[in-house]
Amino acid sequence: MANDDxxxxxxxxxxxGTVNGTGSASANAMLMQAIFRMGVPVxxxxxxxxNIQGLPTWYEIRVNKHGHLARTPDFxxxxxxxxxxxxxxxEEVVSGGYVIYDSTRPLDPDILRDDVTFLGIPFADMCVExxxxxxxxILMKNIAYVGALAAFLELDVDLIREMLAEKFAAxxxxxxxxxxxxxxxxxxxxxxxxxxxxxxMEPMDATSDSVILTGNTAAALGCVYAGATVGAWxxxxxxxxxxxxxxxxxxxxxxxxxxxxxxYCIVQAEDELAAIGMVIGASWCGARAFTNTSGPGxxxxxxFLGLAYYAEVPAVVFDVQRTGPSTGMxxxxxxxxxxxxxYASHGDTKHIALFPxxxxxxxxxxxxxxxxxxxxxxxxxxxxDLDIGMNDWMVPRLEWDEGYTPDRGKVLTAEDLEAxxxxxxxxxxxxxxIPYRTLPGVHPKGAYFTRGAGHDKxxxxxxxxxxxxxxxxxIARKIESAAAAVPEPEVRMAIDAPFGLVTIGACRGAALExxxxxxADGIEISYMRVRGFPFHxxxxxxxxxxxxxxxxxxxxxxxxxxxxxxxxxxxxxxxxSVKYYGGLPLSAHHVVQGVTEALEKAGRLxxxxx
Amino acid sequence: MSYIxxxxxxxxxxxxxxxxxTRRDYEGAMSTLCAGCGHDSVTAxxxxxxxxxxxxxxxxxxxxxxxxxxxxxxxxMNESHGFNxxxxxxxxxxxxxxxxxxxxxxLGISGDGDSLSIGLGQLCHAIRRNVNMLxxxxxxxxxxxxxxxxxxxxxxGSVSKRGEVNRHGPINPVPLALTLxxxxxxxxxxxxxxxxxxxxxAGLTHKxxxxxxxxSPCVTFNDHEGSTKSYAHTRTHNFEVVQxxxxxxxxxITAEQDRGDTTAVTMHDGSTVMFRRVAEDYDPTDRExxxxxxxxxxxxGEVATGLLYLEESGADMHACENTVDRPLVDVPxxxxxxxxAALEELQKEWR
Numbered sequence: 021m022a023n024d025d026x027x028x029x030x031x032x033x034x035x036x037g038t039v040n041g042t043g044s045a046s047a048n049a050m051l052m053q054a055i056f057r058m059g060v061p062v063x064x065x066x067x068x069x070x071n072i073q074g075l076p077t078w079y080e081i082r083v084n085k086h087g088h089l090a091r092t093p094d095f096x097x098x099x100x101x102x103x104x105x106x107x108x109x110x111e112e113v114v115s116g117g118y119v120i121y122d123s124t125r126p127l128d129p130d131i132l133r134d135d136v137t138f139l140g141i142p143f144a145d146m147c148v149e150x151x152x153x154x155x156x157x158i159l160m161k162n163i164a165y166v167g168a169l170a171a172f173l174e175l176d177v178d179l180i181r182e183m184l185a186e187k188f189a190a191x192x193x194x195x196x197x198x199x200x201x202x203x204x205x206x207x208x209x210x211x212x213x214x215x216x217x218x219x220x221m222e223p224m225d226a227t228s229d230s231v232i233l234t235g236n237t238a239a240a241l242g243c244v245y246a247g248a249t250v251g252a253w254x255x256x257x258x259x260x261x262x263x264x265x266x267x268x269x270x271x272x273x274x275x276x277x278x279x280x281x282x283x284y285c286i287v288q289a290e291d292e293l294a295a296i297g298m299v300i301g302a303s304w305c306g307a308r309a310f311t312n313t314s315g316p317g318x319x320x321x322x323x324f325l326g327l328a329y330y331a332e333v334p335a336v337v338f339d340v341q342r343t344g345p346s347t348g349m350x351x352x353x354x355x356x357x358x359x360x361x362x363y364a365s366h367g368d369t370k371h372i373a374l375f376p377x378x379x380x381x382x383x384x385x386x387x388x389x390x391x392x393x394x395x396x397x398x399x400x401x402x403x404x405d406l407d408i409g410m411n412d413w414m415v416p417r418l419e420w421d422e423g424y425t426p427d428r429g430k431v432l433t434a435e436d437l438e439a440x441x442x443x444x445x446x447x448x449x450x451x452x453x454i455p456y457r458t459l460p461g462v463h464p465k466g467a468y469f470t471r472g473a474g475h476d477k478x479x480x481x482x483x484x485x486x487x488x489x490x491x492x493x494x495i496a497r498k499i500e501s502a503a504a505a506v507p508e509p510e511v512r513m514a515i516d517a518p519f520g521l522v523t524i525g526a527c528r529g530a531a532l533e534x535x536x537x538x539x540a541d542g543i544e545i546s547y548m549r550v551r552g553f554p555f556h557x558x559x560x561x562x563x564x565x566x567x568x569x570x571x572x573x574x575x576x577x578x579x580x581x582x583x584x585x586x587x588x589x590x591x592x593x594x595x596x597s598v599k600y601y602g603g604l605p606l607s608a609h610h611v612v613q614g615v616t617e618a619l620e621k622a623g624r625l626x627x628x629x630x
Numbered sequence: 631m632s633y634i635x636x637x638x639x640x641x642x643x644x645x646x647x648x649x650x651x652t653r654r655d656y657e658g659a660m661s662t663l664c665a666g667c668g669h670d671s672v673t674a675x676x677x678x679x680x681x682x683x684x685x686x687x688x689x690x691x692x693x694x695x696x697x698x699x700x701x702x703x704x705x706x707m708n709e710s711h712g713f714n715x716x717x718x719x720x721x722x723x724x725x726x727x728x729x730x731x732x733x734x735x736x737l738g739i740s741g742d743g744d745s746l747s748i749g750l751g752q753l754c755h756a757i758r759r760n761v762n763m764l765x766x767x768x769x770x771x772x773x774x775x776x777x778x779x780x781x782x783x784x785x786x787g788s789v790s791k792r793g794e795v796n797r798h799g800p801i802n803p804v805p806l807a808l809t810l811x812x813x814x815x816x817x818x819x820x821x822x823x824x825x826x827x828x829x830x831x832a833g834l835t836h837k838x839x840x841x842x843x844x845x846s847p848c849v850t851f852n853d854h855e856g857s858t859k860s861y862a863h864t865r866t867h868n869f870e871v872v873q874x875x876x877x878x879x880x881x882x883i884t885a886e887q888d889r890g891d892t893t894a895v896t897m898h899d900g901s902t903v904m905f906r907r908v909a910e911d912y913d914p915t916d917r918e919x920x921x922x923x924x925x926x927x928x929x930x931g932e933v934a935t936g937l938l939y940l941e942e943s944g945a946d947m948h949a950c951e952n953t954v955d956r957p958l959v960d961v962p963x964x965x966x967x968x969x970x971a972a973l974e975e976l977q978k979e980w981r
Binding site: 231244245246247249274282286289291296298304307323327419425426461463464470471 | 704729
């Protein structure tokens with residue numbers, strides 16, 4: 021039995037095992053929303069198979085009053101609704117935890133544990149008794165476990181009723197049937213078990229300034245707010261929902277008031293080769309254009325990205341990383357595209373990239389990406405991952421600065437062109453390594469020939485060594501100078517800490533939680549999260565200022581560490597890799613374990629911690 | 631090959647169009663292709679077509695991929711933006727450009743290597759989307775820049791300069807385009823400017839994707855006996871099935887319209903394309919009939935030329951996407967950004 025002495029209110033994790041395609045997603049979303057509306061910090065991680073119907077799927081919810089919302093593998097409660105995965109689901113519960121299962125059929129005695137409490141509720145029987153039709157019964161079984169959890173966790177049932185009323189609006193019948201299912205689970209739990217459990221909910225006020233959204237939704241909204249008009253893409257998990265959301269937002273915000281016609285154009289391309297080509301074409305013409313993709317698509321885009329780099333055409337690419345290589349595990353997360361993004365294409369190429377940590381940054385970085393792409397006339401990547409992109413995150417409410425004006429970069433107008441004697445596309449007129457650009461159709465004097473072939477600063481074809489070098493050297497300077505334009509690193513300095521930790525993207529939550537745990541053990545570590553490439557000069561300084569810097573990332577080869585080695589003057593021997601790359605979101609324990617092991621190896625673990 | 635720049639002098643008697651421009655104003659840099667290349671004749675026909683249509687050069691965009699033909703946009707219309715992209719992927723760039731600015735005149739120049747191998751998918755999808763552009767496929771059956779390999783349009787039995795015999799069946803862009811639902815399909819010969827210019831003019835005026843397959847012999851690698859894309863072979867086997875005349879808007883259509891063997895098709899902008907059938911049973915407004923005629927003539931070894939199919943009522947990409955009539959690049963930011971109040975409202979749904 022669980023230890024009743026410890027107050028486990030608002031600090032627990034639960035996992036729900038179901039079969040995909042049975043409608044459990046909406047039940048799980050409802051559960052998370054109810055917790056959120058009770059004012060308690062919460063996160064949800066959807067672990068789904070690359071399949072449409074019939075395979076096991078899980079949803080993990082972490083409730084944490086301190087706001088630690090990274091994934092945790094320690095589940096206090098397992099809602100086991102899929103007989104196929106009973107065994108492993110039961111194994112995953114912490115000692116002293118609870119397993120809620122469908123007792124319509126008895127559990128195999130071989131998989132029972134005596135250190136967890138089994139709470140059997142006859143969900144299937146109850147639903148067969150109360151609802152008609154196989155589909156409805158399956159759906160309602162999911163709602164019924166939400167009802168049972170409401171009793172066990174002391175969730176506010178009135179809140180659930182309110183949410184159902186919002187969701188189904190005028191469809192009273194649906195509200196009634198869903199509420200009936202909630203009551204079935206709720207009443208059974210209350211009548212047969214002691215409720216609430218020691219792990220339960222208590223109302224707080226820690227979410228009133230927050231919203232729940234996915235990174236892909238936020239990125240799409242950023243595109244709308246940045247004024248992007250052309251989106252070209254090819255469907256790929258986990259990037260697809262960016263364009264889905266963009267389309268939905270455009271349907272709402274981008275109709276011409278007079279004609280009802282679209283103030284946007286979305287093209288579902290034949291493949292990623294075409295998608296990036298369309299973005300380049302549209303940007304070349306002066307539109308803000310973007311594509312969304314993941315690793316395999318990025319590989320296909322590689323050739324065109326080199327063209328955009330060399331011909332200096334803006335483009336915005338959202339790379340929502342998934343587990344590679346090759347097809348890999350398309351529904352699992354990773355940070356394995358760092359090299360591909362930074363060095364995409366043949367020859368000397370290097371790209372500007374932004375690394376959001378959560379949906380909030382996805383929104384703001386999406387807007388910045390268009391500004392930077394047009395300012396520097398080059399592709400800019402917003403590199404997120406499946407965890408950020410597709411999971412529900414609680415983030416501070418987004419804000420929009422009405423004073424924002426898009427930075428369209430150095431584009432000459434018809435009046436500008438009228439005034440100049442001659443226009444040369446790739447000349448460094450201002451000495452900032454950024455040339456002036458013209459758009460087709462504006463003025464005869466603005467015409468030039470855009471090409472991926474060798475060209476001189478006048479835009480003319482060349483095979484001359486010096487003329488070629490002059491252009492590529494300027495481009496190198498241009499990209500380097502973008503270090504000042506990308507978001508600065510996020511830093512939390514621990515006073516006199518001998519150690520540092522550098523991380524990236526979605527590792528943020530787990531890293532910060534781990535640092536708190538390590539600090540409690542007397543291990544002080546300063547924190548830095550890089551948010552853009554080229555790296556800010558402070559990154560190398562941070563690494564060199566610490567005896568050991570742990571580089572925390574989610575890929576096998578330590579791509580961030582290698583980039584830091586090659587692309588900054590930080591000492592390679594100063595850095596130690598802490599990696600997790602199994603496809604699940606990073607947890608604090610991965611970081612604690614990695615750091616502890618490394619310290620032990622270096623003989624730097626405080627006494628008593630070895 | 632020549633690197634000589636063209637002199638800026640202009641003959642005082644040069645004919646001007648309504649914009650006050652001469653043909654010289656539609657020309658570009660000196661061609662660097664081999665002397666006698668069919669592509670240079672196509673370039674000359676393009677210059678003529680734009681001049682006669684009185685299109686301001688800066689309102690046109692020249693798009694191309696990689697290969698000999700794709701180099702030619704540098705050789706005409708200096709005052710147009712040009713984009714020489716990557717191999718086979720000009721259609722994607724053109725599609726994106728068109729999505730952003732629908733008001734420009736888009737001219738795509740490609741070849742059989744560029745269009746029928748890596749570019750085949752993009753060509754098909756540009757047709758499928760009916761992107762409003764003229765797509766000129768300069769077809770010589772051979773890879774010139776890499777020195778004489780067969781392309782996907784080389785006929786079975788065609789002999790290369792090195793004596794190899796091609797065993798693989800050709801991909802023929804004309805029936806392909808017809809099958810895919812292209813709304814404007816033509817074939818011409820670079821050596822027949824009289825036929826080519828009106829076709830190009832009609833293609834530029836057509837609202838939608840206009841594909842013109844131009845047999846354009848490669849003098850260096852594919853102009854020998856045994857080639858089916860040589861000048862001699864094309865001249866002997868060329869059979870013009872329909873004669874095309876393009877009558878611009880505002881020009882009075884003569885009594886010729888009433889002749890029994892002539893069909894007039896009104897273009898989107900009000901100008902007219904006049905067809906005069908040469909082959910008795912050829913109907914350029916009937917897709918099925920055109921296809922079966924072309925299949926039969928191909929079997930006989932004939933190269934059927936002319937504006938082979940025209941349908942002016944098809945919806946182009948923007949019509950399908952219901953995009954605003956003005957170019958998206960002209961929509962002010964204020965009309966695109968929903969603002970802070972909308973953001974606040976929207977976020978109520980995320981609680």
